[in-house]
Amino acid sequence: MSPQDRPSRTTEAFFGRRRGKPVRPQQAAALESGLDAYRLDLTADAPSDLRTLFETEVSAVRLEIGFGGGEHLLHRAIEAPTTGFIGVEPFVNGMAKMMMAVRARPLANLRVHDDDATRLLDWLPPASLGGIDLLYPDPWPKKKHWKRRFVSPVNLERFARVLKPGAKFRFASDIDTYVNWTLLHCRAHGAFAWQAAEAADWHRPYEGWPGTRYEAKAIREGRRPAYLTFVRK
Numbered sequence: 001m002s003p004q005d006r007p008s009r010t011t012e013a014f015f016g017r018r019r020g021k022p023v024r025p026q027q028a029a030a031l032e033s034g035l036d037a038y039r040l041d042l043t044a045d046a047p048s049d050l051r052t053l054f055e056t057e058v059s060a061v062r063l064e065i066g067f068g069g070g071e072h073l074l075h076r077a078i079e080a081p082t083t084g085f086i087g088v089e090p091f092v093n094g095m096a097k098m099m100m101a102v103r104a105r106p107l108a109n110l111r112v113h114d115d116d117a118t119r120l121l122d123w124l125p126p127a128s129l130g131g132i133d134l135l136y137p138d139p140w141p142k143k144k145h146w147k148r149r150f151v152s153p154v155n156l157e158r159f160a161r162v163l164k165p166g167a168k169f170r171f172a173s174d175i176d177t178y179v180n181w182t183l184l185h186c187r188a189h190g191a192f193a194w195q196a197a198e199a200a201d202w203h204r205p206y207e208g209w210p211g212t213r214y215e216a217k218a219i220r221e222g223r224r225p226a227y228l229t230f231v232r233k
């Protein structure tokens, strides 16, 4: 897709909260220095090879959208030091938590974006990512709000543009209507093949899965997570 064909920013809005509790002074300091070190500059053109964004040599680049407090992102970045990770989280308190963690344990294979993920997706070069994780996106359970969900035809087109052929899009949710919604939208889009050999695959966590904060809450409240994996054709 050429830049002029990309979905227009004027047609969409960010619906989530940006702030919760006040950020404590120590977190504010970590946020400021962390964003200086890890934040991507979207005012400059994206490099044609995303691997050059990282301080260390990486063989592939993966994206996590809406990382919350960063527990999963941190786990994956530590587990795979030769993979570059871009994490996106517009919620200030979540980003502050992540920046506290990387202050204690710096990561040369991490970069972040603290705004709407659609901006980052439109900045990335085509076929540049080795994977996208969308883990427990805001569920918008009421039918009148379904159109606010991150999975949509326009965002799947963004995913299809930036994923390399064979790369995975992983989607986890505890909200049945969102799981069905995602299956239907991916099927309708046509660029994604759902990878589930048998019904049980749907409820089997991903390899090395550390869980997420939101997932723990969902399980405590009696909801059953689903883990979908789609492959970019």
Ligand SMILES: C[S@@+](CC[C@H](N)C(=O)[O-])C[C@H]1O[C@@H](n2cnc3c(N)ncnc32)[C@H](O)[C@@H]1O
Residues within 6 Å of the ligand: 014, 015, 016, 017, 065, 066, 067, 068, 069, 088, 089, 090, 091, 094, 115, 116, 117, 118, 135, 136, 137, 138, 139, 150, 212, 213, 214, 215
């Ligand atoms: C329900 S929380 C889940 C957080 C985390 N993935 C977890 O499982 O604990 C959804 C997160 O997505 C973020 N989010 C919502 N809309 C977003 C957008 N357009 N771009 C990036 N992140 C977004 C929210 O700020 C929130 O932190």
